[in-house]
Amino acid sequence: MKKVDIYTDGSCKQNPGPGGWGAVLVYNGREKEISGGEAHTTNNRMELLAVINALELLKEPCTVTLTSDSKYVCDGMGKGWAAGWRKRGWKKADNSPALNPDLWERLLQLCEVHDVTFVWVKGHAGHSYNERCDTMAQSCAESYR
Numbered sequence: 492m493k494k495v496d497i498y499t500d501g502s503c504k505q506n507p508g509p510g511g512w513g514a515v516l517v518y519n520g521r522e523k524e525i526s527g528g529e530a531h532t533t534n535n536r537m538e539l540l541a542v543i544n545a546l547e548l549l550k551e552p553c554t555v556t557l558t559s560d561s562k563y564v565c566d567g568m569g570k571g572w573a574a575g576w577r578k579r580g581w582k583k584a585d586n587s588p589a590l591n592p593d594l595w596e597r598l599l600q601l602c603e604v605h606d607v608t609f610v611w612v613k614g615h616a617g618h619s620y621n622e623r624c625d626t627m628a629q630s631c632a633e634s635y636r
Contacts, residue, residue: 492606493518497545497557499564500614500624501537502632510534511631512541513624516548523548524623528631535563537628539594546601555607560614560621569609573599 496517503510511528525544528537538561546555559565567573576582576589577599583589601607612618614625 493551493553495549495553495555497542497555498620498624499538499541499545499557499559499561500621500628501534501539501541501561502625502628503532503534503537504632504636507531507533509632509635510537511628511634512537512544513627513631514541514545515620515623516545517620524627526627526631528628528635530635535561536591536594537632538564539591539598541624541628543594543597543601546598546605546607549605553605555605556610557607558610558612558618558620560612560618560625562611565609565611567595568598568602568607569611 497514499514501512509530510532511526513526516523527544542557542564573595576595581589581592612621614621
């Protein structure tokens with residue numbers, strides 16, 4: 492399988508409020524940037540949409556290293572929380588409803604196609620790709636103000 496590196500970030504002005512997301516896909520020395528946003532959303536939805544939109548661009552099953560500053564995304568997938576929520580009918584361990592089940596379902600399905608490893612990085616700490624994604628996400632969020 493092809494090896495792809497993906498970097499993502501999401502942003503929200505207020506929370507909820509105008510939001511944006513950005514992603515950089517790196518394959519074989521080439522980079523592709525994508526971004527988007529919504530007028531009324533949350534930061535966690537934007538974090539998830541960055542990952543989902545990046546993975547949806549892949550035309551065949553790939554081995555992916557996905558780097559994000561979102562503990563919500565990295566722990567939700569890496570620690571198996573999202574799979575557990577789905578198994579319990581989108582309930583958390585304490586029986587409260589899991590948030591964003593529509594997006595988690597899409598992400599879980601994409602991770603059945605691709606071999607994805609989630610890597611967390613500290614945000615706003617000088618990681619060049621994370622900073623680029625943050626800039627794209629912020630710009631998209633601003634466009635909805």
